[in-house]
Structures are given as C-alpha cells and as structure tokens.
Amino acid sequence: MRGAILARKLDGIPLLVEQLRSDDRGMFQIALSTAREISSADVDKALAAELDRATPDRAALMIAVMADRPETVDLPVILKAAGPGPLQVRLAALTALGRIGNESCLSSLLDAALDSEADVAQAAQTALGELPGEGVNNDVLARLPNAQGDMYRLLIEVIGQRRIEAVAALLKALDHADSSVRAAALTSLGSTVTPKSLNVLITQVVTPKRADDGPVALQALKTASIRMPDREVCATELAAALDRSSATTKDSLLEILSEVGGSKALQTVGAAAKSDDPQLQDTGSRLLGKWSSEDAAPVLLDLAKTAPSDKYHVRAIKGYISLARRFATMPEPQRLEICQNALDVARNPADKQLVLDVLKLYPSVASLKLAIKASQIPELKEDATQTALAIAPKIKGNAKEVREVLSKAGLDKGN
Template sequence: MKNTKLNLLLAASLILGCACASAQTEAELIATLNKPDASLYDKVEACRLLGRVGTRNAVPVLASLLADEKLNHSARYGLETIPDPAVEEALRAALPKLQGRPLVGVIISLGVRKDVKAIGLLSGYLSNADADVAQAAARALGSIGGMESAKAIESALAKTPAENRLAFCEGLFRCAEGLAGQGQKADAQGIYDRLRAMKDAPHQVRAGALRGAILVRGDAGLPLLMEAIRSDDFVLVDSAARTAMELKDAGVTRALADELGKLPADKQVVVCSVLGRSGNASVLPALFALAKSANKTPRLAAIKAIPEIGHGSAVPVLAELMADADNEVAKAAQEALASIRGAEADQAVLAMAGSSEADKRLVAIEMIARRHMTSAMPTVQKLCQDKDNRVRNAALRRLGEISGPEALPLMLELLSKGQDTDAVEQAIIALCTRVANPEAAVGQVAGALSAATPTVKSSLLRVLGGVGGPAALKALQAALNESDREVRLTAIRSLGGWRTAEPAQDLLAVAQKAGTPAEKQLCLRSYFRLANEADLQPQQRLELCLKASPLCQKADEKKLLLSALSNINTPAAMNAVLPMLEDADVKNEANVAALGIAERILKSRTASARFAKQLVEPLKKVVAAAANDAQRKRAEALLAEAEAGGRK
C-alpha cells in the first residue's frame, strides 16, 4: 500500500512538472518561429515539438508558415495534433491564399482533421486544373466523410480527367466505409453499387466496390458474391474469393462448396483456397470429390486445402490418393497427410506400415518420422527386420533419428546378426549422438565388445569412432592390442578419424611395433591425418611430424610425412623438408612441398614480413635441387621475393 501511494505521488509530480515544462516550452518554441534569424532546422524542430505541446496559442504562428514551401509540412505537423477548433479555422482561412504543394498539404490536413465545415470549400477544388490539388480534395472529402462529401465527389467524377478518377473513387470508398461504420448502410451500399456500375472503372475500383457491396449487405450479399464467382471477369472472381475469406460465414462456405464441382478449373483453384482457410469440415466432401477428379491442377489445389481443415475424415482419402498413378498427386497427398494431426491420422499411417506393398511401408516410415510418432517405435523396430532391404534400411535410419535409448539393445542385436551392417552402424551413431546421455549409450556399445565376434567388434569400433567421447576413446585404445588383425586395423582407422589429436601417441606407439608393413603404413596414415586436420597450432603439428619422422623409411611413408609437413606454413616445417630434397624416391614430392610452404608464407603479408628472410637459404637449396625447369623457375621467383623482404 505504501508503495502504491509513493508511485501515485511520483506520477502526480511528473505530470505537474511536464505541464509546467510544456507551457514554458510552447512559449520558447513560438519565439523560435518568430525569430527572423532562426535556422531552418530550428524552425522545423520547433514545429515538431509544438505538435506535442502546442495549444491554441501556437496556431497563429504555425498558420503563418503554411505558405512557406520549406516549412509547410512541418507547420501542418504541428497544427494537426492541436485539439482546438482554431486549427480548422486557420486551415480554411489559408486555402484561398495558397497554390501548388502548400495548397495540397493544407487540403490533406483538413481531411486529417475531418473538418465538416470545409466540405463546401474543398468541393470547389475538385475541378481544379492542378491534378494534385483535385485529387487531394477528393481524398480529403472522403476522410471527412458523409453523404455531402460523397455527393460532391460523385458530381465531379463524371467530368474529371481520367488521371483523377482513381483518387476520386478512393474518396468515395472512404465515404462509404465511414457511412457503413456509422450504421448508414443503405447510403454506403448505394455508393458501392454506383462504383460497380461505373464504365471503364480501374480494376482496383471494380474489385473494391464488389467487396464493399457484399460486406455492407451482410447475409444478403451472398447472391452477389456467387454471381461474381460465376462471372467471366477474373478481377471480380478474385475479389469475391478474398471477400468470402473475410466473411468467415458458414453459409458462404457451404455455397462455395456446392458450386465447386460446377466451376472451371481456374476458379476451382481459387475456391479451394477459400474453403481450406475456412476451417469448416462440412466442405470436405466437395474437396474430396475434386481431389479424385481428372484435372490435375484443381486436384492438387484440393489436396493442399484439405489439411488446412485438419479433420480426421480426410485421412483415408489422402491415404488412397498416396497410391495415385500421378506421382505429383501422390506426393501432394503424402505431404497433406503428414500435416494432419490426431490419432486417426496416426492410425492411418500405422495401417500403411502393415501393408503388403513395400512402397507403402516405405512411405509409412517417412510419415512416422515427419510426424514424430514416438508411439510408433515398436512398428519401426519391427520394420527393421522387414524382408525388403529398402524398408529395413529406411526403418533403421529413422529409428536412429527419432528413437530413444530404449531402442539401443535391439540395434546391437541387429548388429550382431551381421545384416545391413552399414545401416545399423549409422543408426546407432545417430541415436548415441542424439540422446541426453551419450556416454551412457557409448557404455552399452563398448560393453558389447567383450562377447562380440571379430566382425561385430569391428562394427562396434566404427560406431564408437563415429560417436566419440572419453569412453569411446578408451575402448578404441584398448582395441589396439586385440589379437585379431582386422579388429586392430579398424581401431587404427577409427582413431585416425578422431576429432582431436589425443590418440596420436597411441597410433605412433603401434606404428613402432607394427607386425606388418601394411599395419605400420595404416598407423602412420592415421597419425598424420591427426597432425594434418586436428585443431592444433603449427608448432604442435610440426612436433607431431618430427616425432614420426624416424619411422618414415619407405617412400610411401616419407610421402605421408611430406604431405603433413606441406600444410604447416612455417620456416621450421620447410627446414624439415630440405633433407628429403636429396632423396631420389621422394625428391619431386619434397620440392613440391617446399615450394608450397614458401608460396603460402610469402602470400600472407603478416607471415611474409616475419619469415621472408628465413626462407632465403632454404629456397637456394630448393633452386639447386629442382627436379625440372618449371620447379627451378618457380623457386627462383620465390627466392627473389624472399630476398626482397617479402610482400610489401
């Protein structure tokens, strides 16, 4: 209670403070406008602020600016919001003294103020030779409204030039809307009907007049709407359809549904849109009938409209259409069914999942995923063992995408059977990376290793490599010591694809004691992949390469080392390449690596300025060891750039 009283006191003090400030500000602002040497900016700003705080006292000074083209707009801005009849008097008094843009502005302001006393004056401007003035007068009269304004505009409309007609009609629309809002619907209807009957009326006028005539008639406007829908004038057809959506009347919707089958295709498309947005289930039989008709375009429009209503009775119809011979129709039906919610739609999807036709089972799997039907997981799990290979793979993929950890035992069981191995592995990876506790899921996968056959172990290791995480890394590190060669090789490959360089030391250790050249080669390839792609600083990557360098004795092994070094853009990496320039087995690869490092360093302004001088001696060796003229010329050009201090 204490806080409430305090807030009220604060509010009252603020209001009193603002009132005092307003009175003082108004006087200051008026003084600014009266100062001959005040800048245009200051006067514009004064007008703007008077629009907030001005009173009757500000009217004369603002009115005196109406003839000024530069300040007319600002003066009117200030006047239009002052709540005093002196404003209208000043605006009316200014009319005979103005012409051109200032006159147009004052006419507009009289419309904004809805000054009934200005109707006679404004009517005289409807025949003005200046089109802008005549058009502004028509719109202003429309804003003021009433039958007196409407009669003045209608009287002038017949004689006005063609360029003014649209603005005059706009004025009449404003009058009609105002009259309808005041309950004078008969007068509004008369204006709309006369506009509809106008010869050579612009299409906006014909469409707007029809809309107004229908809406102002209420329930009695339905015959007029249906007449327009049946007409050959598509402007009227489109206007009637849009108006029907505004009405949201069950009688209108039923009438359009009854007419749907009798209309030509182009109109059927328009009406389908109206019926769909109505949300009225009573129109569905008409849409169903059209969806099964012969003409493709309205069929597609009907199918698209059906799910907007979202009623369960649409499910069997759409399910039937999904088997249509026309692929586009079938696809549209599938999209429509996917967007219908509710148990009946779910049941239809489950029924398709049990179909004897593989194509329908495939569609059902996709629908289950799109509708996120978690309750259908038992059905998807069953389809994972379907006799059709396509169905099995689709079910496995979707199972991994939408199922929870409860599906993991089944997936591991399927993996142990050795069927659809790739699909099962990908499904397990998808599930493990999606669940709330990936480490717990990885624990289940790793736990299956001990009882698995070598083939299944390899699959499990690939899954662990795809999921990642501490538990997966530990299991893969342990698998490096497996007795089965294929299991070891799978562990090496999986570690080579790790997201960090953490397994690098393990791979190097295995390479050092590898029992076969192929195993050593694979270890080194995996090791250098980590050095190449891991998110490490150049110095760290170089250290990895140098650690493995003594193991690289064969040509293929040296090429792996060179490939890794070539992506480290430092002089130290280039120096590590230099000894291999004299090695006949990899001389060409060493030249290419050295040149690539130098080019990338010199291409960067920062690196070039820092390292250019350090490249001079290494590049001299590259020039001397060039394998061909092209390499020599390239090396000489880089050497000259390095000697010059790099890129400036």
C-alpha cells in the same frame, strides 16, 4: 489491378474472380497474390467455387493459395480435391493437407497413401508425417491393433515418420510373417527408440531372429545411435555388444561407433585397431583414418608409431596429417605439433610430402620455419625448400621477420 481489388475491399472479390478466370496469365497471377492479402472468408469461398471450373494447372495453384490462408481455409474443399480427380490437383491438395489439415484428414490421407498412383501415395505419406493436430498421434496408435495388411504396415511407417514412441507395438510387429512389416517396424524403431530402449535394436543386430532382417536392423541402429542425446552412453552400450557379436557384426558396430563419435567411441575403435585380430585391425585403422574430430590425433599418432604393418602405419599417419589439413580452426601450435610429429614418425617420403602440403595451406612464420627445418631431411631437401619459398610471399605483416628467416637459411636470394 491489385490496387483496384484491394481498394474495393469485399466488393473487390467479384473483380478478383474475374481475374482468376482471365485468359491472361499475368492477370491470373495477380489475382492469386492479391487473394493472399484479403483476410475475409469470402475469398476462400470464391476460390473454392472456382476450383471445379479451373484447369488442373490453375486449380493446383489456387489450392496452394488456399493453404496459405489457414485461418479461413475451407478444409472440406481441400479434402475433396485430394480425392479422385486430376493428378496435379490431387498432389497440390495432399501437400496442402500436410500443412493445414488436422486429425479429421487422417482417414483420407491413409487411404491416399495406399493409392495405386505412386505420386499420390508418396504425397499422401509425406503429408501424414507433417499433418498438424494434437490428436493425430493418438489416432494413429488407436488404429494399429485392428489394422491388417498394407494398412498395418503404413501405420507403422507413420509412427516412424511422426516420431511416435511406441516401442511395444513395434516390437510386436517384428514377429510378423511379412518381411515388409518387419522392415517398417525396424525402420520406425530407428526413428523413435529412446535411449533406455536402444538395447532393443542392438539385440536385433547382434542376434537377429531372421537373417534377412539384419541389414534393415543395422541401418535402424545406426539411425537411432546417431540421434541419441548422450553419445557417450550410447557408445558404451554399443561397445559392450562387441564381445557377443560375430566378426561381421563387430565391423558394423565399429562403423556405427565411428559415426557416433566421442571419447568412448574413439577409445573402442582405437583398441580394435591395436588388437590381435587382423580383421579388427583393418576395420579400426580404416575408421581412425577418417575420424571426424581432432580428438583422434593422439590415437592416430600412437597407431602410426606401433602399427605392425606398413599398411596400417600408412593409414594412421595419413589420417593424422589429414587432421591438420582439414580443420582450419585448429590452433596453430597444435597444427605445427602434428606436422612435426608426422615428419618424425612417417616411414615413407610420400607421407612426409603431405606435411609440406599442410604447411603451404596455412602459411605463417612458424610454418615457414618448419618447412626450412624439414629441408634438412635428405629426401625432402628440394621439396621442403620450394615449400618454404612458396610460403614466404603469402605471409602478411611480418616482412622483416620473413626476410631474416630466409636469410638465416640461405634462401634470401631475390627476396
């Protein structure tokens, strides 16, 4: 059927329409796929004419085909389908508008985003975030000063979705009496604020005008901080805010710093872990223990050596060992250095056992030698010996050297 339609070129459109009306689901699907292959606007007119007579499920599929034809699509037809009517059809049309619409669709999408039907509102809001068109952002900003109620809140949300820079307008919204408007403004600031305006969100977290805005402001600051292009500059601003923050806010800022990462963040969290403040010690050591880069190794080792309590020592040494376990691309000398240091510094046999697990995970002649060396530690003798015997057969290409190492250690029985 596809070949017959295509062979007739424009004269094949009536045959295409016939298949769109067919009771045979297979013929209908062939018609949909074939419609995508014919570039003429006459196909769009045919699809548009069939929408009203098609069942909702078929109409929705036809709209998807129309959206796949952006050069010739009949946009007013899609806009009409997004209005009152079967839910399935509306959702398909709204999704299509997010792909092939333009600024002329903005009013309709804004109205749909405030629809009482939750699925329609969600589909429209998603489309608003994706809507093409150079004039869309300017139109959104132009509507904001005169908007009221739910429309005002919605426009603020769209500013965040579309990453429109509008710090002044969003700051004004932070004084609004409606908490949902303030929350929308904070969230959009998190998505749009530039590095030079990051302090706006820091201020909202450190000295919020309303306590109930705090959690949203904190999430906004986290969102903004993670996407900053220069994490060192960002971390410096966050670290500077610690001294003027409450105890709870300090914990929150340290959490954000751990997400930002980098040398300044690591330095700041490390200093907190070694401070005289028990709460900062607790937060800092916990965050260091799950640090996401190898750069934390010296900081964790230092904390493991100097931690005043066993609780913080254990956190530090486990975090230190986990670096050797988690990063498969870590150079072997660095991994073995971490393992050796951990064996030297760990206070508890259970933590030293973790080193043996790392050695088994990355078998080599060097890790075999370290496991044998670890067997000289009385509390590890049996487990380290078993670790060495487990590593040996996994080493490829060095059979002779492996035998020599095992023989020298008296472990060559049966090998």
